[in-house]
Amino acid sequence: MLIGQDIWQRVFTARTPRVATGGGVISGVYCLVYGIAGALIGTAAKVLYPDLGSAQDAFATIAERLLPTGVRGLVLAAALSALMSTSSGALIACATTTTSDLFRKIGLKSGEVLRNRVTTLVLGIVAIGIAMLVDDVVNALTIAYDILVGGLLVTIIGALFWKRGTREGAYASMVAGTASVIAFMIVDGVAANSPIYWGLGVSLVVYIGVSLATPRTPDSILSVWTERLHGSENPTAAEDLSASETRQELPSE
Numbered sequence: 735m736l737i738g739q740d741i742w743q744r745v746f747t748a749r750t751p752r753v754a755t756g757g758g759v760i761s762g763v764y765c766l767v768y769g770i771a772g773a774l775i776g777t778a779a780k781v782l783y784p785d786l787g788s789a790q791d792a793f794a795t796i797a798e799r800l801l802p803t804g805v806r807g808l809v810l811a812a813a814l815s816a817l818m819s820t821s822s823g824a825l826i827a828c829a830t831t832t833t834s835d836l837f838r839k840i841g842l843k844s845g846e847v848l849r850n851r852v853t854t855l856v857l858g859i860v861a862i863g864i865a866m867l868v869d870d871v872v873n874a875l876t877i878a879y880d881i882l883v884g885g886l887l888v889t890i891i892g893a894l895f896w897k898r899g900t901r902e903g904a905y906a907s908m909v910a911g912t913a914s915v916i917a918f919m920i921v922d923g924v925a926a927n928s929p930i931y932w933g934l935g936v937s938l939v940v941y942i943g944v945s946l947a948t949p950r951t952p953d954s955i956l957s958v959w960t961e962r963l964h965g966s967e968n969p970t971a972a973e974d975l976s977a978s979e980t981r982q983e984l985p986s987e
Contacts, residue, residue, distance in 0.1 A: 743827050790871050825861070829854040873924050880919065884933020885912035888941050896945075897956055903945030911937030 741761075748754035772793075779792035786795060797809045832853050833846065868874045885908045892899040892907075915933035922928045951959075 743823070743830065821861075825854050825858055828857045832857070876924055877919065880915050880930045880933065881912055884915035884930055884937060885909075888934060888937040892941050892945075898945055898950065899941065900945045900948045900951055902948040903941045903943075906944040907937045907941035910940040 745754045745758065748757060775796055776789065776792045779786060779789075779796050782800075783792075783795055786792065793813065794810070797806055797813075801809060829850050833850050837849060865874070868877065888911065889899075889904045889907045893904065911933045914936040915929045918926070918929035918932045
């Protein structure tokens with residue numbers, strides 16, 4: 735959850751840091767309960783329907799054959815609504831990242847609303863194409879989270895806890911970690927554990943090495959960053975830095 739941009743997107747909409755913290759804790763507990771419930775449903779399907787053709791049909795089979803009419807519809811509708819909510823959140827997060835972190839840096843600033851909509855549409859089509867190519871849910875999740883964790887975890891942890899980290903180190907770490915994960919997926923297979931281990935290791939080495947080899951982040955920027963981490967940003971200090979400069983220089987990027 736820590737590395738998902740869609741999660742950060744929700745955190746940043748919280749009214750106060752306390753609300754954000756409480757929401758994060760509650761969401762974490764819910765995810766644990768949700769994971770246990772999913773495992774129990776899968777186990778029950780294995781016992782009750784040993785000849786089930788595909789493990790991916792376990793939830794739908796349990797809902798269809800065991801639940802009474804009415805409840806069955808509610809459960810399936812809830813599952814579809816959760817799927818749609820997660821998909822829309824992920825698409826919006828991807829579109830926001832693309833337009834804010836990529837398009838703005840190359841000078842595209844006008845027509846932002848239209849550009850967001852077009853980007854969301856294009857990314858949605860790409861996601862549908864990938865889903866058609868990777869028809870196994872577990873493999874799809876493995877690919878997504880291996881790349882996400884291998885490319886971003888070290889950078890985010892470093893930005894939060896290591897003041898010597900630099901923007902250049904973060905960029906290099908993300909690229910190297912992602913490339914390593916993809917390379918070892920090709921070599922060892924999608925289901926192997928080695929891609930994520932290699933991705934994290936390479937990402938860590940590159941982050942530390944490049945950060946130490948590049949100039950420190952200026953103290954004026956680090957002070958603003960530290961205040962933001964503690965939820966006590968000084969408006970006067972923040973005004974000394976333009977929004978674009980802050981976005982480009984904060985160590986988390």
